[in-house]
Amino acid sequence: MNSKLYGVIGIFLFFVSQTAAQTKRLELEQIFGQKPSLTKSIYTIQSWADDQHYIEVDATTRQQYRVHIKTGDRTAYIPPPNSDVEVYVKENDVYIRRGDHAEKRLTQSPDIEEKNPTLSPDNQYVAFTRDNDLYAIQVTDGREIRYTKDATDVIYNGWASWVYFEEILGRSSRYKAFWWAPDSKTLAFMRFDDTQVPMFPIYGATGQHGYVEQTRYPKAGDPNPEVKVGFVPVEGGQVTWADFNEKDDQYFGQPYWSFDSSNLMVQWMNRDQTNLKFYEVDPHTGAKKEIYDEKQDAWIDLSHEERITYLKDNRHYILKSDKTGWAHYYLYTLDGTLINPITAGQWQVSSLELVDEKNKVIYFTARKEHSATVDLYRVDYSGKNAKRLTFGNYTHQVAVSPDGKHFVTTYSNVSTPPKVALLDNKGKLVKELADSKADDFDDYNYAKTELISIPTPDGYQLPATITWPTDFDETKPYPVIFSIYGGPDAGSVRNTWKGISNQHWANEGIIQISVDHRASGHFGKEGVALMHRNLGHWEMVDYITAAKWLKSKPWVAKDKLLITGHSYGGYITCLALTKGAAYFDFGIAGAPVTSWDLYDTHYTERFMDTPQDNPDGYKRGSVLTYVDQYKGVLRILHGDMDDNVHMQNTIQLVDALTNGDKPFELMIYPGSRHGFSQEKSNYDRKERFRFYYQYLLEKPVPPELK
Numbered sequence: 001m002n003s004k005l006y007g008v009i010g011i012f013l014f015f016v017s018q019t020a021a022q023t024k025r026l027e028l029e030q031i032f033g034q035k036p037s038l039t040k041s042i043y044t045i046q047s048w049a050d051d052q053h054y055i056e057v058d059a060t061t062r063q064q065y066r067v068h069i070k071t072g073d074r075t076a077y078i079p080p081p082n083s084d085v086e087v088y089v090k091e092n093d094v095y096i097r098r099g100d101h102a103e104k105r106l107t108q109s110p111d112i113e114e115k116n117p118t119l120s121p122d123n124q125y126v127a128f129t130r131d132n133d134l135y136a137i138q139v140t141d142g143r144e145i146r147y148t149k150d151a152t153d154v155i156y157n158g159w160a161s162w163v164y165f166e167e168i169l170g171r172s173s174r175y176k177a178f179w180w181a182p183d184s185k186t187l188a189f190m191r192f193d194d195t196q197v198p199m200f201p202i203y204g205a206t207g208q209h210g211y212v213e214q215t216r217y218p219k220a221g222d223p224n225p226e227v228k229v230g231f232v233p234v235e236g237g238q239v240t241w242a243d244f245n246e247k248d249d250q251y252f253g254q255p256y257w258s259f260d261s262s263n264l265m266v267q268w269m270n271r272d273q274t275n276l277k278f279y280e281v282d283p284h285t286g287a288k289k290e291i292y293d294e295k296q297d298a299w300i301d302l303s304h305e306e307r308i309t310y311l312k313d314n315r316h317y318i319l320k321s322d323k324t325g326w327a328h329y330y331l332y333t334l335d336g337t338l339i340n341p342i343t344a345g346q347w348q349v350s351s352l353e354l355v356d357e358k359n360k361v362i363y364f365t366a367r368k369e370h371s372a373t374v375d376l377y378r379v380d381y382s383g384k385n386a387k388r389l390t391f392g393n394y395t396h397q398v399a400v401s402p403d404g405k406h407f408v409t410t411y412s413n414v415s416t417p418p419k420v421a422l423l424d425n426k427g428k429l430v431k432e433l434a435d436s437k438a439d440d441f442d443d444y445n446y447a448k449t450e451l452i453s454i455p456t457p458d459g460y461q462l463p464a465t466i467t468w469p470t471d472f473d474e475t476k477p478y479p480v481i482f483s484i485y486g487g488p489d490a491g492s493v494r495n496t497w498k499g500i501s502n503q504h505w506a507n508e509g510i511i512q513i514s515v516d517h518r519a520s521g522h523f524g525k526e527g528v529a530l531m532h533r534n535l536g537h538w539e540m541v542d543y544i545t546a547a548k549w550l551k552s553k554p555w556v557a558k559d560k561l562l563i564t565g566h567s568y569g570g571y572i573t574c575l576a577l578t579k580g581a582a583y584f585d586f587g588i589a590g591a592p593v594t595s596w597d598l599y600d601t602h603y604t605e606r607f608m609d610t611p612q613d614n615p616d617g618y619k620r621g622s623v624l625t626y627v628d629q630y631k632g633v634l635r636i637l638h639g640d641m642d643d644n645v646h647m648q649n650t651i652q653l654v655d656a657l658t659n660g661d662k663p664f665e666l667m668i669y670p671g672s673r674h675g676f677s678q679e680k681s682n683y684d685r686k687e688r689f690r691f692y693y694q695y696l697l698e699k700p701v702p703p704e705l706k
Helices: 162-168 503-507 524-531 537-551 569-575 599-610 615-621 623-629 648-658 678-697
Strands: 044-050 053-057 064-068 074-076 085-090 092-096 116-120 125-130 131-138 144-146 155-157 178-180 186-193 199-204 211-216 226-233 251-252 264-270 276-282 288-295 308-310 316-321 328-333 338-341 348-356 363-366 375-380 395-400 407-415 414-422 430-435 448-455 461-467 478-483 510-513 556-566 586-590 632-638 665-669
Touching: 044 395, 044 407, 085 116, 092 116, 116 569, 125 178, 131 186, 155 448, 155 648, 186 599, 226 251, 226 264, 316 348, 328 348, 348 395, 363 395, 448 537, 461 537, 478 537, 478 678, 510 537, 524 537, 537 556, 537 569, 556 569, 556 678, 569 586, 569 623, 569 632, 586 678, 599 615, 623 648, 632 648, 632 678, 665 678
Parallel strands: 478 510, 478 556, 556 586, 586 632, 632 665
Antiparallel strands: 044 053, 053 064, 064 074, 085 092, 116 125, 125 131, 131 144, 155 186, 178 186, 186 226, 199 211, 251 264, 264 276, 276 288, 308 316, 316 328, 328 338, 348 363, 363 375, 395 407, 407 414, 414 430, 448 461, 461 510
């Protein structure tokens, strides 16, 4: 494994190298972005207009510019539309606009909103859902075609059940669950039956009587929606159903049409999420043919993100899989025959940036040199001639030109603000394009951040970033803010510039640290799989190790270690003040899961199996199990309309704490979902300031921050 982390040796070396010139400290207006600071704004570069021009985006105005790679000539750029035809919903009806022509209203049902209008590839039809049924409308003559007629409040055609929207198809789908064939002759869709899925009520407190928002939300161990995959001809007619039994306990992932519309590739997975299969399904008969079968002992991620990339040769696809314990790319023929692995080793690929089919080369990013950095590489389809194209000890965000001959990288590390450079496909620097470091950067005495590692007794090196107080004195004890997320394969420690929002607390004399545990993704799927049937265990083992390490240092106050996080981070924070209360002193937990039987099936059971199959694991992983060990001060935050992590989680924890006569703080944000509304977020920031000043600094909040 080529992911050896930096040791702790030399942590303080930068303090002795500070020059006398660093006399200025950052002011509040600089830290909060109201005045120029350590860095200056630079253009972002995330894409290309063509082989010779990259696109710059002004961070303030969002104006785009087209820049020539050789001459540097720069002109305003307006992205060409994917089509000169636009469809959208306005006042609950579907409208269409062609180029500069006036908009045209296509539907006439203002009392019922159409959802997800989607133009067919030939621009002749617009498909949409209305009242949970699937429709299309013919653009030229306005003829409406109704494909399904059986929708109810629990049966949805082309509109996703909540757990599919949240966990499988993804929130970017906006509940859409239908897909046009490339030839525009057929629509594929999913039909969901939520009859057996329990209803979860969310109470809205507005108005005199309030209201109840009801969602079919399957909690761990509950029945899932029954799902069918169907096909309808564009002109309407009988639905052809794919040859799956909707009564089976199963999941279906994002489907993919073949290039010639002859079949739909359907991802299938068992309820235990240990077996992934791909099927080619004939849209005319519904017959299915298995073309891929993968099994893992722990689980397989049924991701709506990059898994399959179809090649333009219409003969191959590239598969991303972590079946070896590390995420890598594989070359397959369309019938599911493995040609060869493209990448291999004890390191993780991140994203496929470009496939150069002419030269049979792929360009991809990976965490190979170090688990906390990202670099760009190229390799032949065969897996040979692999080459790193980026440079240095940086994390690189890249944009590769369409012809693969150049790329732009925006790169930084914890001590270097972002820079931008243009390179060729051999990794040779063509020119530096931008540097965000301010001209007076070296004049400031600012808080330094380092990438370090914390050793565990059993041999792991936990990656961490630590920001020291501005005038750090290693003989003086400081309070600590320990920020985490902590979910499976969801590490937050990266070797990137952290901005200056952390400078205020550094100026006030607080150490800020973020640590990733062994199952955070730094140690591959091998590490992540340790969480199987055991959520909450290894996270707390490693975070307690980090807490012990901190409190063993003379520069850490023994009774002022605060841990904070949101969602999964809220869960870990609550565990830290109960199960880990001997090591943590304060906590701020946002929207926490407090018991895994209260969260949804697909996410929870991926890691924990069902409560029926793993009752001990659910008990060990519940915050409620450890309430009797609670001590310190915990503040819990939750939006009362959270449809993801229900406020039920917080209420059950509050019930247990009050029954145990345990003091705590609680803040409910009315009208907020899993993320708080802007007004509530602003209030929460001020309240967090108060908490830090009261408990960590033991002094009043400065007037300018109130």
